[in-house]
Amino acid sequence: MKPHLPKSAGLRIALLACCISSASFAQTSGEASEHDFLDELPVVLSASRLVQPLADAPGAVTIIDRAMIKASGAREIVDVFRLVPGFQVGMAYFSTPVVAYHGLADEFSRHMQVLVDGRSVYSPYFLGSITWNSLRLSLDDIERIEVLRGSNSAAYGANAFLGVINIITRHPSQSQGTYLSATQGNQGISDQVWRYGGSQGDLHYRITAGRRSDDGLDNFHDSRQAGYVAFRGDMRLSPRDELQIQFGASRNSTGAGFASSSGDPERTVHEKGYFAQAVWRRSFGPDEELMLNAYHMQDDSRENFSLQGSISNPFPFPPTRLFTFVDADRRTRRTHLELQHIFRLNPAARVVWGLEQRHESVVSRLMFDTSDAQTTNLSRLFGNLEWRLAPQWLLNAGAMLEKHSFAGTDLAPRLMLNFQPSPEHTIRAGMTTAYRNPSLAEERGKVKYYITAVPPAPFPPFQVVQTTYSTSGGLQPERIRTGELSYLGEFRRIGLTLDARAFHENVSRIIDKTGSPADFINRWGAIVRGLEYQLRWTPTRDTLMLLNHTRTRITSDDDRIAESSPQRATTVFLSQTLPGGWQLSMAHHWIGQMRWLGWSNPLPLHRRLDLRLAYPFRSGPYKGEVAIVSQNLTAPYSEFRTDYVFDRRNFATLSLEF
Numbered sequence: 001m002k003p004h005l006p007k008s009a010g011l012r013i014a015l016l017a018c019c020i021s022s023a024s025f026a027q028t029s030g031e032a033s034e035h036d037f038l039d040e041l042p043v044v045l046s047a048s049r050l051v052q053p054l055a056d057a058p059g060a061v062t063i064i065d066r067a068m069i070k071a072s073g074a075r076e077i078v079d080v081f082r083l084v085p086g087f088q089v090g091m092a093y094f095s096t097p098v099v100a101y102h103g104l105a106d107e108f109s110r111h112m113q114v115l116v117d118g119r120s121v122y123s124p125y126f127l128g129s130i131t132w133n134s135l136r137l138s139l140d141d142i143e144r145i146e147v148l149r150g151s152n153s154a155a156y157g158a159n160a161f162l163g164v165i166n167i168i169t170r171h172p173s174q175s176q177g178t179y180l181s182a183t184q185g186n187q188g189i190s191d192q193v194w195r196y197g198g199s200q201g202d203l204h205y206r207i208t209a210g211r212r213s214d215d216g217l218d219n220f221h222d223s224r225q226a227g228y229v230a231f232r233g234d235m236r237l238s239p240r241d242e243l244q245i246q247f248g249a250s251r252n253s254t255g256a257g258f259a260s261s262s263g264d265p266e267r268t269v270h271e272k273g274y275f276a277q278a279v280w281r282r283s284f285g286p287d288e289e290l291m292l293n294a295y296h297m298q299d300d301s302r303e304n305f306s307l308q309g310s311i312s313n314p315f316p317f318p319p320t321r322l323f324t325f326v327d328a329d330r331r332t333r334r335t336h337l338e339l340q341h342i343f344r345l346n347p348a349a350r351v352v353w354g355l356e357q358r359h360e361s362v363v364s365r366l367m368f369d370t371s372d373a374q375t376t377n378l379s380r381l382f383g384n385l386e387w388r389l390a391p392q393w394l395l396n397a398g399a400m401l402e403k404h405s406f407a408g409t410d411l412a413p414r415l416m417l418n419f420q421p422s423p424e425h426t427i428r429a430g431m432t433t434a435y436r437n438p439s440l441a442e443e444r445g446k447v448k449y450y451i452t453a454v455p456p457a458p459f460p461p462f463q464v465v466q467t468t469y470s471t472s473g474g475l476q477p478e479r480i481r482t483g484e485l486s487y488l489g490e491f492r493r494i495g496l497t498l499d500a501r502a503f504h505e506n507v508s509r510i511i512d513k514t515g516s517p518a519d520f521i522n523r524w525g526a527i528v529r530g531l532e533y534q535l536r537w538t539p540t541r542d543t544l545m546l547l548n549h550t551r552t553r554i555t556s557d558d559d560r561i562a563e564s565s566p567q568r569a570t571t572v573f574l575s576q577t578l579p580g581g582w583q584l585s586m587a588h589h590w591i592g593q594m595r596w597l598g599w600s601n602p603l604p605l606h607r608r609l610d611l612r613l614a615y616p617f618r619s620g621p622y623k624g625e626v627a628i629v630s631q632n633l634t635a636p637y638s639e640f641r642t643d644y645v646f647d648r649r650n651f652a653t654l655s656l657e658f
Contacts, residue, residue, distance in 0.1 A: 042490075046115075046146040046166035048384045048396055049155050049352045050342065055426040056386070058396035058416035059152070060486045060501040062534065064145040066170075071544070071575040071585040073612035073629040075183065075191070075651065076212070077139060078132050081165075082589060083573055084147050085501075085532040085548040088565065090596065090639040091646065094256035094269065095214075095222040097132040098596065098640065101149065101163045102528050103554060103565025104507065106598030107640070111436060113152070113160035116167045117232075117246065118338075119277050119295050122159045124360040124376070125332045126367065128439040134273060134299065135167075136228040136248035138193050138208050140179065140655075143170040149501060149532070151434035151482050153412035154398040157356070157380055161436040161480060162505075172197050172204040172234055178658055185629075185651025188215030188223065205233040217644055221255040221266040242281045249274040262309050273299035287344035296335045303328035313455065321454040322464075330364040345385075353383035362440050367469075369446040376440060377405040384414075394418040396430075407437040407477050426488040431481070438475040442511055442520040445469045470517040478522075481506045495540075500533035510561070526556040528565070542577035563602060566592030583614045596640055606637035608646075624656040 047057040054061060062084045074080045078097040081087045088100045092107035100109055108129035114121050116137060123131050145167050152160040175197040183191035193210040209229045216222030230248035237243055250273055257266040277295035284290070305326050310319040340354035358378040365371050384398030399413040416430030447469035454461045482505045489498040505528040512523040530552035537545045548571040556562045569592055575585040587610045595602040614627035631649040639646045 044146050045168070046164055047148050047152070047155070048386065048398060049340065049354075049382075050350060050384065050386055052386070055420060055488055055490065056394055056396075056418060057148075058398070058414060058418070058430065059428070059484070060149045060488075060499055062147040062149060062499070064147070066143060068544070068575070069139055069142060069145070070614075071583070071612065072573075072587060073585060073610050073627075073631065074139065075189070075629070075631075076132070077135065077137070077142075077167075079631075080145065081147070083546065083548070083571060083587065084149070085499075085534050085571075086149055086530075086550045086552065086569075087147075088569075088591075088594065088596075091217065091644065092596070092640045093222075094254050095133070095216045095224045099130065099132070099165075100565075100596075102503075102505065102530075102552060103594065104162070104510070104526065104528075104561060104597070105564065106596055106600070108598075110159070110439070111161040112163055112165060113156045114165045114167070115156070117169055117244075117277070118279060118293050119246075119275065119297075120159070120334075120336070123299070123332060124334065124440060125299075125330060125362055125364070126439065126441045128159070128436075131299070133224065133226055133252055133254070134228075134250050134271060136230045136250045136275070137167070137169070138195065138210050138230075140181065140193065141169050141175065141195070141206070141208055141230070143168050143174075150484060150503065151432045151480055151505075152414070153402075153434035154400050154414035154432060155382065155384060157378075157382075157400060157402055158404070158407075158410070158412070158435045158437040158477060161434050161478065169232065170206075172206040172232055173199070175206045176204075179655065180657075181653060181655040183651050183653040185649060187218075187647075187649055188213060189649065189651045190214070191653075202237075203233055203235040205231065207231050216255065218647060220644075221257055221259065224252065224254045226250065226252040240283050242283075244279040244281075245277070247274065247276040256303070257305070263307060265305055265307070267303065267305040270302040271299065273297065284343075287342075287350065289342045291338075291340040291342075293338040293340070294336065296333075298331070298333045300331045301329065303330075307449070307451075311453075318456050320456070322451055323454075324449050324451045326366065326449070328364075328366045330362065330367070332363075333359075333361045335359045348388040350386045351383065354381075356380035356382070360440075367441055367445055367447060369448045374440045374444055375405075379403045392420050394420070402435070404437050404477075406443055406473075407475070410435045410477060424490055424492075426490075428486045428488070429484070431483050434480050434482070435477040437477050438511055438520070441469075441471075443471060443473050443475055445471045445520070447517075467517040469519075471520050475511060475520060476509050476522050478510055479508050481508075495538035497536040498533065499536075500531070502531045504529045512558075524556060524558045524561055526554055526558075526561050528552065528554050544573075544575040546571065546573035548573075560595065560597055563593075563595045564597055566594040566605075568592040581616055583612075583616070585612045586610070600641050603638050603640075603642065607634045608637065609633040622656060622658045624654065627653045627655075629653070 042054040044057050044061045047059050081099050082089050090098045092098045098109050108127040110128035114130045123129050148164040152164045179195040181193040191212045195208040197206040211227045213225040228250040233245045235243050252271045254269045256269050257264050275297040280292045282290045308323045310321050312319050336358045338356045342352045345351050361373040361375045363373045380402050382400040387395045396416045401411050403409045412434050414432035419427045449466045451464045484503045486501040507526045509522040510524040511520050532550040535547040550569045552565045554562045570590045573587045577583050589608045593605050610631045612629045616625045636645045636647045
């Protein structure tokens with residue numbers, strides 16, 4: 001089956017490639033500059049589980065490094081993804097960040113796999129999501145973020161449905177000494193970070209503690225306070241063996257509910273959790289490595305509130321009072337064990353293969369009408385072959401066999417062929433199939449409210465059971481079959497990179513909520529097609545310019561799905577070092593009309609302008625930075641629903657290292 005691309009998409013990529021190619025050949029010939037030798041060759045880790053140059057990756061990858069994270073002015077990690085083509089970012093119910101790629105998302109964003117140092121942070125609770133507020137991570141501890149734009153269940157399993165975000169933290173040896181940071185701004189913004197890095201023999205370690213708080217959106221009860229602590233230690237056990245240990249804990253509180261709602265009253269949700277992870281690596285040589293990754297995570301939430309109301313009785317009796325106590329406490333656990341082996345099959349081929357075993361459990365009396373733990377088990381076998389067919393041709397062939405305890409067994413294959421006619425030009429074409437397993441709530445949810453009714457005397461109180469969710473089970477995994485054609489132009493002599501991707505994504509068996517009481521069924525399908533590109537230019541070491549543009553069209557029998565991604569979105573980003581060491585950066589976003597699924601309504605086209613001005617300084621052993629950020633200098637706009645208005649936010653940060 002040939003990849004089906006949108007009309008003229010291939011021609012657009014070819015024209016872009018020709019234009020950039022002409023620009024590079026028009027340069028005067030001469031020896032390579034110092035800039036060419038000093039710049040690092042971009043490599044990625046996330047596309048196939050093999051360390052590869054960007055041109056060899058089986059798919060389009062956006063790399064966000066430390067410098068870009070800082071220049072973006074991002075206060076929290078989700079803001080960084082506004083710089084990735086095809087991404088949508090918003091703030092949903094009770095200050096829950098939402099990140100999506102190519103739409104098809106509600107407030108739970110369950111079509112993306114997110115990894116932090118190889119640890120999945122995809123939550124098994126409710127419909128599945130990423131708990132961005134509980135990552136136990138400081139932005140300054142991040143070395144780089146790799147975003148694979150496209151399905152990757154072949155490497156990372158069912159939740160890598162539309163893409164993979166791989167967050168890689170810095171090695172502790174790069175974070176030695178003490179770091180302090182404080183941020184203050186309007187709308188209650190108050191953030192603090194403390195970090196200390198040290199060493200003891202062959203052990204390098206880092207301890208980070210932080211706190212983040214704000215008042216949320218105007219006119220809503222959605223303030224948040226989050227505190228966390230994280231440790232990472234890396235130790236060389238022998239010339240061939242390395243051990244990495246990480247653990248972290250967090251405690252958060254978030255406002256939820258609405259002042260005028262009897263069914264969703266104002267309340268505060270309290271969350272806490274921890275994780276522990278160990279990664280052992282043994283190197284058998286430059287082309288062979290064995291890795292064992294084990295981690296355990298637990299998250300607990302306390303959320304209790306009362307619902308009250310009344311119903312009218314036939315005349316002349318007064319109304320009957322109704323009340324119920326809602327116990328929304330929950331606990332999720334995950335234990336994961338992974339073995340991975342990389343080796344060279346022959347001079348032209350490398351192989352990575354491995355096994356994974358995962359156990360998850362969720363306890364939620366509200367969601368399942370029982371206090372018993374709901375569990376799932378997951379087994380995986382994966383492999384990827386990188387085969388250099390000829391100097392200009394590279395084949396990446398991979399697959400994952402995944403057995404889920406109630407979703408069954410699926411095989412997710414990927415085949416990608418890279419053609420590199422010259423070191424500056426790479427053309428990729430390929431296909432992949434990916435899946436998203438139904439969550440425990442979609443498969444087993446039973447939500448019942450036990451309501452106490454108090455009629456007028458002399459009638460005694462009695463109990464009424466109201467069921468809002470009653471799932472029938474038997475769901476099939478959502479499936480996506482993707483064909484893509486992409487182009488990567490790397491013109492190192494002029495500091496220019498062009499990354500363009502044309503895609504055709506056939507999504508079937510989309511799980512949707514229906515009926516009353518609500519059930520989940522495989523109901524809809526969608527065709528997502530379009531073109532996206534990113535132009536990155538660093539003409540000097542002091543200047544970085546980005547231009548992102550995405551054109552997306554979704555066809556579906558469900559109008560909500562068809563409108564879940566903007567048809568056009570553009571971002572312009574500039575970072576410039578000014579005389580005197582001052583640093584100025586700007587990001588301007590144009591986002592077309594769209595709607596989030598769930599209870600969202602259509603959002604009109606909007607613009608957003610962010611500015612950051614910073615001054616780094618040094619005094620003896622001390623170095624630091626003062627930065628001022630203004631987010632959304634343009635008019636207020638709606639981010640998730642029309643009444644969720646994001647106004648201007650201003651904050652200043654002082655950081656110090658010694």
